[in-house]
Amino acid sequence: MPSFPQHPFTLLANPRFQPAEPYGAHRSALLSAAALSQASDVITSWSGYAITPLHSLPGLARSAGVASLHYKDEGSRFGLGSFKALGxxxxxxxxxxxxxxxxxxxxxxxxxxxxxxxxxxxxxxxxxxxxxxxxxxxxxxxxxxxxxxxxxxxxxxxxxxxxxxxxxxxxxxxxxxxxxxxxxxxxxxxxxxxxxxxxxxDTSYPGYMDIPRDVMQGYQLMVHEAVSALPQWPTHVFVQAGVGGFAAAVCAYFWERSTEQRPVFVVVEPQQADCLLQSARAGTVVAVKGDLDTLMAGLACGEVSLLAWDILNTGANAFCAIPDAAAVDTMRLLASAQGGDPVIVAGESAVAGLVAALLTAQDSTARTALEMGPDSRVLLFGSEGDTDPALYQQLVGRSAAQVLQDGAPA
Ligand SMILES: Cc1ncc(COP(=O)(O)O)c(C=O)c1O
Known part of the structure; x- marks a missing residue:
């Protein structure tokens, strides 16, 4: 059964989380099922459109002590290597x-x-x-x-x-x-x-909302594909964040469609670029300064997108910050296909959600705080494949092609 090393991490329960708050008209004006349907018509008409795989990871689910772990793998999206192709x-x-x-x-x-x-x-x-x-x-x-x-x-x-x-x-x-x-x-x-x-x-600021909204609307197609392929509605969703547009698009999707049973939603960032966690702690948008030095290049953002904040501020249950080393361990874990799990090629920014889920699973305080248990059905979004092939090889020790070849049935 795959095991996951301990790593220090921060989990902040969102003090402004509003479980009973309706999705509301002003959020529907940003992201909605109707606008997703339009985005879907456009994006699915592009040459090369294909639904990306949703992998079940039973081995990791067993070792995490949860009912299921599903990983939506965006590595093949339009041949561009990440979910960003949609936005x-x-x-x-x-x-x-x-x-x-x-x-x-x-x-x-x-x-x-x-x-x-x-x-x-x-x-x-x-x-x-x-x-x-x-x-x-x-x-x-x-x-x-x-x-x-x-x-x-x-x-x-x-x-x-x-x-x-x-x-x-x-x-x-x-x-x-x-x-x-x-x-x-x-x-x-x-x-x-x-x-x-x-x-x-892909980030919004005062006076500049329409285009980042379109970007986020495109991302929701990925969520819709994942939910359509899931055997059951998830109980927990962990999503990595840079400026927060991706996480907010996922959060909004579940919020808009859930009457009572919204999944526990956790936003995950690198420790060196945790602008959403710091904003949640401060109760207002704050920027993280400095060189934002993290391996997770796609998540190396110091300033929150305002549109994303509008959704995550009261829509996320918790914010989590993780170290780079945990991301690298998880890339290797996914490349090694243990415990009956499929081999997955995941880039540095793809795995932060999975990292947070695994760290939560083995920490009793975090597990209790997020109500994670043997019945939990966890959904994760593997947001990229080896978008930087040289870095992938350096971190995992094998190229994506070798990883896939080693994992292919004999
Ligand atoms: C692979 C990957 N995952 C997640 C994200 C985070 O998206 P956002 O900046 O919208 O939070 C990015 C952003 O570039 C990314 O490239």
């Missing part, structure tokens, strides 16, 4: 329809965008941009390439050359800035204003 590209599609609609004085649908040669030509005059630690920028670049607009992506000092090349593959111009992720966000904003470009950000 940025969808927001690009929505933006192009909006901008061209305004310019032409009529409504422009996504289907027209794909089929009308004149609209495609008009797209070539539009430039989208964003800052990224890799995955979001890859999605925006891919969407821009698919829909025929121009794209400039900003990466910060520590984004690997592998991630840079993966963005350039989709024809985007990539600009490397000094400083951390938040500095690159500011640089992208400044250059967009100067050049008349459109910022497709």
């Amino acid at each position: 940025g590209a969808y927001a690009v599609a929505r933006l192009l329809c909006r901008v061209l609609g305004q310019r032409l004085g009529r409504s422009v649908s996504h289907a027209q965008l794909r089929t009308d040669p004149a609209l495609r030509l008009a797209c070539a005059d539009i430039t989208v941009t964003c800052a990224t630690d890799g995955n979001h920028g890859r999605s925006v670049a891919w969407g821009a390439n698919m829909l025929g607009c121009r794209c400039v992506i900003y990466i910060h000092a520590t984004v690997s050359e592998g991630r840079k090349a993966a963005i350039e593959r989709y024809g985007a111009q990539v600009v490397r800035t000094s400083g951390n992720y938040d500095d690159s966000v500011q640089q992208a904003d400044r250059d967009a204003k100067t050049n008349g470009w459109f910022v497709i950000s």
Whole structure:
């Protein structure tokens, strides 16, 4: 049976969690089942769309003392390696329809965008941009390439050359800035204003809500796929967070659809970039400063997305911060396929939710606080595969191809 080493971690019960608060009209205006249905129509029409696997991990569930662990594996999403393929590209599609609609004085649908040669030509005059630690920028670049607009992506000092090349593959111009992720966000904003470009950000701030909302709406397709494949509604959901858009999209999905039985929802961050946990502790949005030095590149964010905060502030049961070493142990655990579990290739930012679930399971205080027990059905989102193949090999000791080959039945 797989065993999991002890690691120090922080679990903060959310003092503002409101179990009885209705989802409410203002949240429905942000994320809703109706808007998800629109997003689903668009995204499932793209070439290469396929439902990603939902793995059952019975071996890990046994060792964690819970009824089930399910892991939605986003590593194969549109060949881009992460769930982010759903968000940025969808927001690009929505933006192009909006901008061209305004310019032409009529409504422009996504289907027209794909089929009308004149609209495609008009797209070539539009430039989208964003800052990224890799995955979001890859999605925006891919969407821009698919829909025929121009794209400039900003990466910060520590984004690997592998991630840079993966963005350039989709024809985007990539600009490397000094400083951390938040500095690159500011640089992208400044250059967009100067050049008349459109910022497709996955984080929201006052006056900039529509596009990050579209991004989050795209993410909900992943949740819907997972729930459709689950044998039963989960009792616990652990989701990793950078700016919080991903976690909020998942939280909102369950909140909107649950009358009484909302799953216990836990937001998980790296110890070095725990802006949501710190905000929950402070009772208001606070930024984490410094170089946010974590291996979990996709989660290395110091500032919370306001839209995400609006949902997680009262919608999350708890916030958890975990060390990098626990993420690496979990990547190795998933690559080793013990206890009858399938082999899974999971990148550094993919496993934080699973880490928190496993650490909670073996800590009696945390287990009690989150009401985790033998009947618990835990859902996790493996948000990326080996999006940085060289780093994956270095951390796991084998390439993704070797891991899969070693795990294949003889
Ligand atoms: C693989 C992966 N998982 C999770 C996240 C967190 O998403 P968010 O920044 O919306 O919280 C990211 C963000 O880039 C990511 O790349």
